[in-house]
Amino acid sequence: KYEVIGYKETHRLAQQPGSYTILIYKRPVVRNKEACSLSVSPAPDNVLDGCYADFSVIAGIMVDKAVYHLPLYRQHQRMLDSGVQVSRATLINWVKRGIELLTPIYQAMLKHILLSSILAMDEVPMKAGLKSKGKMKQTYFWPIYGEEDEIAFTWS
Structure with missing residues (x-):
């Protein structure tokens, strides 16, 4: 009843120690011969909806900023040197959204400590x-x- 007629790909920028890579998620596009309809499995969930950065990039940026005191403008330059073109405003947005994800965890920890x-x-x-x-x-x-x-x- 079904045949694979193509593939949909989802690309995400990921970070490995000292380098960046593109993750490619290949998903088959399936056509139902009888119903003449197409279906494709959804792209894998991402930590930030609508973001093309993998969680490894966001976590790496936040760790470099908070732990190693590496400002975003230097991280931006390092990414440009590696061939990754992302605006500084995008990096700021990723950090802001990452902090928003961690805020409930921090609040729960602080509440537990104060008890x-x-x-x-x-x-x-x-x-x-x-x-x-x-x-x-x-x-x-x-x-x-x-x-x-x-x-x-x-x-x-």
Whole structure:
């Protein structure tokens, strides 16, 4: 009753340590001979709907930014050097959407830590924000440690 008449491909940019690659998901297009209809299996789910970047790229960008202090403009240059042309605005959007995905996890962790019977907390003053009259604003960074070896970082 059915015959494969073609394939649909879904391409996603992926990151491997030190390089980028394109993942190709090949899905058959099937024609039902009796009903004269076509069907194709859906593309695999992605962590961000409508995004052509694989989760490995988004996670890699966020880790490089947060852990290795590599600003997005440098990551953008590194991608250009590797032959990947993505705008800086797109990188910013990916990071923003990635943070939105992680926010409920962070909130649940912080809530669980605050239920601990013993808390450890440190206050780290730091200058941040926009300069006004040549000075940056005084801000504070508070790592909070719970009794089950959990850490949440708050900043204001």
